[in-house]
Amino acid sequence: MAVIESAFSTDDLPKADRWASWYEFGTQSHLPTLIRTDHQDDFQGAVRVLDLGPVQVSTLTYSPLNVLRTPKLIRQSDPGVLYFVVHQHGRIGIAQNGREVVLASQGQVIYDTSRPFTAWATAEHDAVAGCVILQVPRELLPIRSQTLNPLLAVGLPQGGGLGALLSRHLAELTRNAPQWTAADAARLATITADLFAALCAHELETVDALPPETHRRALQTQIHEFIRQRLGDPALSPGTIAAAHGISTRQLYKIFQDQGLTVADWIRRCRLERCRHDMADPQLHSRPVHAIAARWGFTSAANFSRTFRAAYGLPPGEYRNLHHGGARRERTSIVQAVTTTP
Structure with a gap:
């Protein structure tokens, strides 16, 4: 509802x-x-x-x-x-x-x-x-x-x-x-x-x-x-976040602990979600995976690939191909249906 x-x-x-x-x-x-x-x-x-x-x-x-x-x-x-x-x-x-x-x-x-x-x-x-x-x-x-x-x-x-x-x-x-x-x-x-x-x-x-x-x-x-x-900033850290809000890192950790997460967990989750969204975007299909990862703060392509796979069950390249392949098949079937309909 x-x-x-x-x-x-x-x-x-x-x-x-x-x-x-x-x-x-x-x-x-x-x-x-x-x-x-x-x-x-x-x-x-x-x-x-x-x-x-x-x-x-x-x-x-x-x-x-x-x-x-x-x-x-x-x-x-x-x-x-x-x-x-x-x-x-x-x-x-x-x-x-x-x-x-x-x-x-x-x-x-x-x-x-x-x-x-x-x-x-x-x-x-x-x-x-x-x-x-x-x-x-x-x-x-x-x-x-x-x-x-x-x-x-x-x-x-x-x-x-x-x-x-x-x-x-x-x-x-x-x-x-x-x-x-x-x-x-x-x-x-x-x-x-x-x-x-x-x-x-x-x-x-x-x-x-x-x-x-x-x-x-x-x-x-x-x-x-x-x-x-600031997800695209590789230097984003608990220290910079705490300083920007006038609190100690200990207070910051406590805020996220109440959510059942660490600060790093939450940043990583947000970055992964932005990367996943970009790789599902057909307008960004030509952009390399490592460029998308870097855009959202991942400095190591290998680490990004491991992290993405752990979160979503597929390597990032395979996830992208699967997503866009399904979209292409759907468009092809629509075109075929239109062209073969009397």
């Missing part, structure tokens, strides 16, 4: 029905707001919603519009969630608590749906605006609501750190949505909420206020992402 993902696009509808249908889907899948647009006659919009239980991740595109969340609407329906918004296209503005921020070039912002806010979006050349929205219930955060006030409607750093990590995590969640199962949902929701809590705590400089378990899970996710981004 897969994680619940719903999708809507105005491309599937007559022009006369697009605005009303998008309005209905958007307010039902998120929260009641008053939305106005000057593009009702030619509205374009799409929404993808990944439901992880208490946590929700949405990818939205839409024609220019204005959004208003009033005290009356809050009294009628208050889900008690915080929004973390990552800009993708156009220009997006959010105003709350007497502050206003304009997002562009992958900017990020947090706002509270239990407080009135206004939002707007514009796009150039009749294109669409777009963003990713993470919804996290306040009850999942180990930080008091009032403590979060300084973060509302304030542009967050874009270049790196926890904000960039959380943004990449959300992109990965939505990109791999078809493979998640219902059993994954609770774990993914916890990891996502922990990363969001760590981001908030970091921006507030109150990381020590996080419960140890929340801090540990967020740190674990940071370390995993750090390693994935």
Whole structure:
């Protein structure tokens, strides 16, 4: 059973029905707001919603519009969630608590749906605006609501750190949505909420206020992402990983010990998976096996061959030939079927 993902696009509808249908889907899948647009006659919009239980991740595109969340609407329906918004296209503005921020070039912002806010979006050349929205219930955060006030409607750093990590995590969640199962949902929701809590705590400089378990899970996710981004570096080591995260190698070993792995095991597993993926890629069929191995940090072709065989039961070259041979046979059988069909 897969994680619940719903999708809507105005491309599937007559022009006369697009605005009303998008309005209905958007307010039902998120929260009641008053939305106005000057593009009702030619509205374009799409929404993808990944439901992880208490946590929700949405990818939205839409024609220019204005959004208003009033005290009356809050009294009628208050889900008690915080929004973390990552800009993708156009220009997006959010105003709350007497502050206003304009997002562009992958900017990020947090706002509270239990407080009135206004939002707007514009796009150039009749294109669409777009963003990713993470919804996290306040009850999942180990930080008091009032403590979060300084973060509302304030542009967050874009270049790196926890904000960039959380943004990449959300992109990965939505990109791999078809493979998640219902059993994954609770774990993914916890990891996502922990990363969001760590981001908030970091921006507030109150990381020590996080419960140890929340801090540990967020740190674990940071370390995993750090390693994935540097698998091609042969010098990647427990020492460099620990130093980059301000912890001792002993602490690092403890984090992986809780997963039943050593640091080296986890790095090797990730490298092997990247190599296996590349060797199954028909576009990389002409690339030598040793070049693929070197790309992902294996410095010895012989050692890579032994390690790959131990993990997958076949030498890398044989694995590649078997995979691509099967693909070629399938394509040949399709061509033969087509050419021999009367």
